[in-house]
Each structure stands twice: as C-alpha cells, then as structure tokens.
Amino acid sequence: MKFVRWLVLAAGLSFAALPLLWMALSSIKSREDAIRPHLNFAPALEAPADPHSFEFEATGSAYVQLSEVHAGAQASFWSHLWSSVVIGVLSTLASVALGTACALGFSRLAIRGEKDWLFFVLSTRFMPPLAVVVPVLLMYRTLDLQGTHLGLALLYTVFNLSLATWLMKGFLDEIPRAYEEAALVDGYTRAQALWKVVLPEARTGIAVTAVFCLISAWNEYGFAMTLNSSGAVTVPAYFAGLQGNIEGMPWPQIAAGALLFVAPIAVFTWLVRAHLLRGITFGTVKQ
Amino acid sequence: MSERGSRGLKLGLVAPALLLLVVFNVFPLVYNVVLSFTNAELVGDGSRFVGTANYARVFSDPLYSGALRRTALFVFCAGGLELALGFAFALALKREFRGKALVLTLALVPMMLSPAVMGLYWGLILNGNYGVLNQVLGELGLAQPQWLTDRSLKFWSILLVDVWMWTPFMALVSLAGLSSIPPQIYEAAEIDRASAWTVFRRITLPLVAPLLGLAALLRATDALKQFDLVMATTGPNDAATQTLSTLLYQVVFRDGKVGLGSAYACVVLVVVIALATVFTRYLDRLKGAQVPR
Numbered sequence: 271m272k273f274v275r276w277l278v279l280a281a282g283l284s285f286a287a288l289p290l291l292w293m294a295l296s297s298i299k300s301r302e303d304a305i306r307p308h309l310n311f312a313p314a315l316e317a318p319a320d321p322h323s324f325e326f327e328a329t330g331s332a333y334v335q336l337s338e339v340h341a342g343a344q345a346s347f348w349s350h351l352w353s354s355v356v357i358g359v360l361s362t363l364a365s366v367a368l369g370t371a372c373a374l375g376f377s378r379l380a381i382r383g384e385k386d387w388l389f390f391v392l393s394t395r396f397m398p399p400l401a402v403v404v405p406v407l408l409m410y411r412t413l414d415l416q417g418t419h420l421g422l423a424l425l426y427t428v429f430n431l432s433l434a435t436w437l438m439k440g441f442l443d444e445i446p447r448a449y450e451e452a453a454l455v456d457g458y459t460r461a462q463a464l465w466k467v468v469l470p471e472a473r474t475g476i477a478v479t480a481v482f483c484l485i486s487a488w489n490e491y492g493f494a495m496t497l498n499s500s501g502a503v504t505v506p507a508y509f510a511g512l513q514g515n516i517e518g519m520p521w522p523q524i525a526a527g528a529l530l531f532v533a534p535i536a537v538f539t540w541l542v543r544a545h546l547l548r549g550i551t552f553g554t555v556k557q
Numbered sequence: 558m559s560e561r562g563s564r565g566l567k568l569g570l571v572a573p574a575l576l577l578l579v580v581f582n583v584f585p586l587v588y589n590v591v592l593s594f595t596n597a598e599l600v601g602d603g604s605r606f607v608g609t610a611n612y613a614r615v616f617s618d619p620l621y622s623g624a625l626r627r628t629a630l631f632v633f634c635a636g637g638l639e640l641a642l643g644f645a646f647a648l649a650l651k652r653e654f655r656g657k658a659l660v661l662t663l664a665l666v667p668m669m670l671s672p673a674v675m676g677l678y679w680g681l682i683l684n685g686n687y688g689v690l691n692q693v694l695g696e697l698g699l700a701q702p703q704w705l706t707d708r709s710l711k712f713w714s715i716l717l718v719d720v721w722m723w724t725p726f727m728a729l730v731s732l733a734g735l736s737s738i739p740p741q742i743y744e745a746a747e748i749d750r751a752s753a754w755t756v757f758r759r760i761t762l763p764l765v766a767p768l769l770g771l772a773a774l775l776r777a778t779d780a781l782k783q784f785d786l787v788m789a790t791t792g793p794n795d796a797a798t799q800t801l802s803t804l805l806y807q808v809v810f811r812d813g814k815v816g817l818g819s820a821y822a823c824v825v826l827v828v829v830i831a832l833a834t835v836f837t838r839y840l841d842r843l844k845g846a847q848v849p850r
Contacts, residue, residue, distance in 0.1 A: 274649075275648075283660060285721065286663065286667050289679070305684075308692060375570030375571035376571065394581075401802075404589065404592065404815055405585035431578055432578070460563065510677055510785075525681070539666055551771070554840055555733060
C-alpha cells in the first residue's frame with residue numbers, strides 16, 4: 271500500500287514537472303540540437319564528439335535571440351512581454367479596486383437582491399470569450415480602442431471582476447463585525463469604519479485576489495488574439511501566432527521565452543499556496 | 558446615520574462594478590442576437606436583415622454538429638480523466654510527510670500557466686520527428702506515432718495536454734474534500750472492522766462527492782470554452798480537432814462572416830447559460846448544506 275502511494279506520488283510529480291524541466295533544457299540548446307531526431311538531455315560545456323550521444327552543448331543564444339523579431343511577428347519577445355506587464359498590472363489594479371468595493375458593499379451593507387446580483391456577477395465568468403467578442407470588437411473599433419493597452423486592460427478588468435468580487439466577498443465575510451461596530455460606537459461614520467477598520471483587516475485577501483487577477487490576465491488568450499492582433503499584442507497571442515511559422519519554429523527561443531513568461535507565475539503560485547483552492551474556485555471552497 | 562447617506566454608500570460601492578459588468582456582458586449578448594439575424598461581415602459595412610437564414614445554416618451545418626460532438630466528448634473525457642487521476646493523486650497525498658507543501662505546490666504549477674503558451678510548447682514535446690516523447694518511446698523500442706498530425710490522434714494529444722494542465726485542479730479540490738473528513742469516522746469504521754474497500758465506498762466517496770461535483774461542473778464550464786490549446790496546437794481550421802470556440806473563430810475572423818458567427822455564438826451561449834445555471838443552483842444548494850472548510 272505504501273509502495274503504491276509513493277509510486278502514484280512519483281508518477282504525478284514527474285508528469286507535472288518533467289515537461290517544465292524539458293522546457294528549461296530546451297531553452298539552452300541550439301536550434302539544431304532542439305530538433306535532433308535522437309534523445310539529447312545532458313547539457314555539456316562542449317559539443318559532444320559522438321553525434322549520437324545524450325549530451326548537447328549548452329548555449330545561452332536563445333535568450334540573446336529573444337530580442338530578435340521572428341518571421342510572422344511585428345516585435346521582439348521583450349516588447350510583447352512589456353505589453354503583458356502593462357495590461358496585466360493595469361487591469362489587476364482596476365479589478366481589485368472595483369471588486370473589493372463591490373464585495374464590501376455586499377458583505378457589509380444590506381443590498382436588495384444581493385444573492386441574484388452575486389450570481390449574475392459569477393455567471394459573467396462563464397461566457398466564452400469567442401461568443402461575446404464580436405460586439406466588443408465593433409464597439410472597440412468605434413471607440414478606437416482596438417489594439418491598445420487600455421482597451422485590453424479594460425476588458426480584463428471586467429473579465430476579472432467576477433473573480434475579484436467573489437474572492438473578496440469570501441475574505442471580507444470572515445472579518446468579525448465586532449470590529450466595525452466598535453468603530454461606529456467610537457464615532458466613525460459607516461464609510462470610515464469600512465475604510466479604516468475593515469479594509470486593513472483584509473490586506474491578505476486583497477493581495478491574494480490581486481495575484482489571481484494578475485495570473486488570469488497574464489494567461490488570457492481569446493480576447494488578446496482577437497482584439498489585439500496587431501497592436502499591444504500580449505505574449506500568449508504572440509507565441510500562438512508563431513504556430514505555422516514558415517521558417518520553422520524557433521524552438522529554443524520559444525522555450526526560453528515561455529520559461530521567462532511562466533517563471534513569475536510559478537513564484538506567485540508558491541506565495542499564494544495557502545489560498546490556491548479558494549482562488550481557483552472563486553472563493554466558493556475554503557481551505 | 559441617515560438612510561440617504563447609507564444608500565449613497567451602497568451605490569458608490571457596488572454600482573461601478575455592476576455597471577461595467579452589465580455594459581460588457583448584457584450589451585454584447587443583445588447585440589449578438591441582433592447581428593445573428595443579419596448578413597454582417599467583418600470588413601465593410603452595409604448589412605441587411607436576413608431573418609433566420611443564419612440559424613437554418615447553423616443547424617444544417619455538419620461543421621457545427623461535428624464541433625458540438627467534439628466539444629462534448631472533450632468536456633466528458635477531460636473532466637472524467639482529470640477527476641480520476643486527480644483523486645488518485647490526492648489519496649496518495651493525504652497523509653502528512655516532510656516536504657508535502659513543496660510536492661503539492663510543484664504538482665499544482667501546471668494549472669496556473671498559460672494554456673496558449675504551454676500548448677505551443679507541448680508541440681515540441683509531441684513532435685513526431687524530434688519530440689522527446691517519441692525519442693523516449695524509441696529508446697524503449699515502442700511505436701512512435703505522429704501525435705499532432707495523425708488525424709485519429711490529434712484530438713487525444715490535445716486532451717493529454719489538457720489533462721496535464723488540469724489534473725492538478727482536481728487533485729487540489731479532492732485533497733480539500735479528503736482532509737475535511739473527521740478522523741473519528743475512520744476510527745469508528747476500524748472498530749467495526751470494515752474492509753478498506755467498504756470504508757472507501759461508504760465513507761470517503763460519499764463525503765467528498767459534493768465537492769467533486771462542484772469541481773467537475775467548474776471544469777466542465779471551462780472545458781466547454783476550449784480554445785487556447787486547440788489554437789496553439791492544430792489551429793482553428795482542423796477538421797479533426799475543431800471545437801465550438803475555434804469554429805466560431807474560423808467563421809468570424811477567417812471567413813469574415815459576422816452574422817453567421819453571431820448565430821453560432823447565440824447557440825453556444827444557450828448551452829453555456831444552461832450549464833452556468835446548473836452550476837449556480839448546485840452552489841446554492843451546497844452552501845445551504847455543509848461546505849467542507
């Protein structure tokens with residue numbers, strides 16, 4: 271029984287981690303080594319004498335080439351990464367601010383139809399981007415928002431509002447009401463009590479919510495590739511656009527770029543590990 | 558405090574978010590319905606009303622029924638496989654051991670990553686000629702199929718990537734369900750000399766089932782939207798892997814047929830809204846009952 275348990279653990283962990291390890295190895299290969307038909311997985315300082323050896327010569331050239339512009343793309347990886355950062359940060363700030371305010375209202379004030387509103391908020395998350403993108407596209411054309419950082423950031427703000435509201439509602443509901451009642455007795459107005467007493471108590475929740483909003487904006491692809499196919503292209507849309515590249519796929523650069531792109535997410539995953547379950551179930555399940 | 562001031566505070570807090578959600582969700586929905594009765598195109602204006610012609614085309618189109626069947630199969634297989642594997646992993650992870658937090662977090666990383674980027678990168682692993690999977694299979698003396706170009710395999714290869722990404726999600730939810738079962742129940746079962754299988758079937762499974770149901774529904778609504786992985790591996794116009802979302806993309810953005818695409822979108826939305834309703838009802842019922850904490 272114990273043996274089976276360790277076997278399952280080892281298998282699961284390898285299945286999850288090996289593709290990522292392979293990504294790291296591929297990123298330090300030359301293109302020839304990346305598409306060699308035989309297995310080569312051991313980095314070495316020099317090119318191996320035997321062409322069929324498991325070794326390959328480690329090189330950092332893929333990382334250097336990230337500043338090149340590939341066929342079928344308009345800018346280098348770095349400029350797309352910058353777009354991802356700008357859009358991710360802007361939309362995270364906005365959706366956390368709006369979502370926290372909304373959750374504060376639903377958590378602390380008696381609002382008519384609270385349950386229906388909250389379910390409406392949640393249901394917006396189920397919309398497939400491709401099914402609502404055409405009206406948004408036509409709207410953005412009129413407003414000149416297509417292919418801009420602002421346009422996509424705005425859309426992600428709305429897209430993440432459901433997540434931010436539900437997560438924050440969960441966190442805020444856990445803060446005892448006695449705190450603000452004491453503040454009200456001390457002569458605070460209701461708004462002051464919420465701002466100065468309840469919000470500071472929700473710091474962890476706000477940080478966790480921000481991380482999940484950022485990750486969700488960072489990874490989004492459907493809206494990114496349909497609305498921003500020519501300007502302010504984020505990394506997922508840029509990478510997927512390399513598919514079917516006439517010069518052949520620049521695999522080492524893709525591995526290098528993908529690694530740089532997902533590394534921050536791995537770090538964030540570690541930081542919010544205690545709240546992962548809550549984050550991916552919209553705060554409906556608490557650990 | 559005056560009633561008026563409290564009302565202002567309520568509005569100030571919830572109105573901005575709700576207003577944005579209404580503008581960006583209800584408006585596209587209504588506009589979609591309007592567009593679906595026209596022959597609007599992506600470039601050039603001057604569309605006219607065509608009645609239900611688009612809907613007639615949608616329901617007689619073999620592409621649509623194919624994409625619908627493929628999406629349903631995907632939702633079913635992805636949900637089932639991920640649930641089974643995730644639950645097995647959670648069972649193995651239940652007991653405490655040193656480094657458990659590290660193992661768990663490492664195993665969970667895939668679900669946090671970008672499906673589009675990882676889908677593209679999996680193309681390197683699964684490549685038929687120089688992919689590492691086939692290289693390993695070759696070293697073991699096994700067959701080396703063309704994972705992403707063989708017509709009968711492509712779909713399952715994409716499913717494999719999806720299983721890689723989302724099994725961690727099911728594992729995490731299962732683990733939460735398992736750890737919420739009070740140990741006294743197991744102790745009582747031990748006194749009664751219940752067999753391991755009986756304990757599993759009579760205690761473990763029924764107690765985690767509500768939570769697994771929630772996870773499966775959440776995963777199904779997500780898999781129904783399947784777009785990123787297909788786009789990054791085989792593209793939007795591959796007959797063997799086309800899902801509802803990629804078919805929509807093909808119709809609207811490659812063929813430029815906005816009117817027809819909107820009719821597709823409306824049909825898809827009906828399915829999504831139905832599933833979302835099931836989900837919220839389920840959630841409501843769970844909240845009324847005991848939600849494991």
